[in-house]
Amino acid sequence: MTRLVPSGPVPPGSGWPEDPATPATPVADGPESVRELSATAGTLAELTARQSVCRACPRLVEWRERVAREKRRSFLDEQYWGRPISGWGSDTPRILIVGLAPAAHGGNRTGRVFTGDRSGDVLYASLWRTGLAAQPTSVRAGDGQRLIGARMVAAVRCAPPQNKPTVAERDACAPWLTAELGLVAGDLRSVVCLGHFAWQAMWPQLAAAGFAVPRPRPVFGHGAEAAVRRAGQEDDLLVIGCYHPSQQNTFTGRVTDAMLDQVFLRARDYAAPHDVA
Numbered sequence: 001m002t003r004l005v006p007s008g009p010v011p012p013g014s015g016w017p018e019d020p021a022t023p024a025t026p027v028a029d030g031p032e033s034v035r036e037l038s039a040t041a042g043t044l045a046e047l048t049a050r051q052s053v054c055r056a057c058p059r060l061v062e063w064r065e066r067v068a069r070e071k072r073r074s075f076l077d078e079q080y081w082g083r084p085i086s087g088w089g090s091d092t093p094r095i096l097i098v099g100l101a102p103a104a105h106g107g108n109r110t111g112r113v114f115t116g117d118r119s120g121d122v123l124y125a126s127l128w129r130t131g132l133a134a135q136p137t138s139v140r141a142g143d144g145q146r147l148i149g150a151r152m153v154a155a156v157r158c159a160p161p162q163n164k165p166t167v168a169e170r171d172a173c174a175p176w177l178t179a180e181l182g183l184v185a186g187d188l189r190s191v192v193c194l195g196h197f198a199w200q201a202m203w204p205q206l207a208a209a210g211f212a213v214p215r216p217r218p219v220f221g222h223g224a225e226a227a228v229r230r231a232g233q234e235d236d237l238l239v240i241g242c243y244h245p246s247q248q249n250t251f252t253g254r255v256t257d258a259m260l261d262q263v264f265l266r267a268r269d270y271a272a273p274h275d276v277a
């Protein structure tokens with residue numbers, strides 16, 4: 001018997017596991033309303049709900065929903081999430097992991113950041129080996145995976161064509177990260193930036209959150225580090241660069257399992273002696 005699989009994006013609050021939104025969640029329809037709705041969310045739960053229904057970037061909304069309708073052949077029997085990917089993980093993280101944007105058939109399909117594609121497979125395996133994830137795999141929302149003392153976000157929350165958001169889309173999405181960083185910054189001890197785009201995106205975010213950002217900005221590289229401090233805090237926040245675990249980087253050996261583990265162990269150990277569990 002043929003099973004009818006719903007097509008297109010998942011309606012908010014319709015039963016998708018880990019869906020943070022409800023039909024009543026307010027929807028941003030442009031950069032101005034992203035600024036307003038991110039600044040007034042108040043809690044992480046409401047912020048992630050609002051992120052997950054955003055429609056501020058017409059090109060990205062059209063793309064993510066078209067991908068969710070048309071699907072890849074190997075996933076024809078699955079419903080795609082087709083919405084923005086909210087920050088995910090601990091509500092009081094010691095470690096923040098920042099990526100570029102969700103993949104069309106990864107996060108855009110599964111509804112969870114870095115989940116459902118090869119990059120995510122490599123990344124979660126490393127997080128598990130280094131004690132930051134409860135399971136070695138992250139397959140779909142509701143699979144029991146959880147991050148331990150860590151939170152993961154994308155600098156741009158919607159899957160872009162060719163994995164390339166425009167500058168205007170990056171800027172439109174930035175207030176979601178600004179607000180999220182503001183809500184978790186008090187607990188943070190380290191930030192891991194996956195790739196040059198995330199590294200570049202984080203400096204203005206850290207400055208907006210009140211951290212003293214070095215000038216000139218530190219140069220990105222695998223294992224590059226910079227310590228920043230927020231007025232009134234006693235400890236530095238350690239920002240660490242990490243090559244992105246993209247297929248291109250992992251296939252060519254530019255980044256290996258050992259190199260990823262090295263970065264996450266550094267981030268984890270820097271968070272000690274605080275309890276990251």
Ligand code: SF4
Pocket residue numbers: 034051054055056057060061084156157158169172173174
């Ligand atoms: S990229 Fe960000 S601002 Fe643009 S539609 Fe997606 S969530 Fe909204």
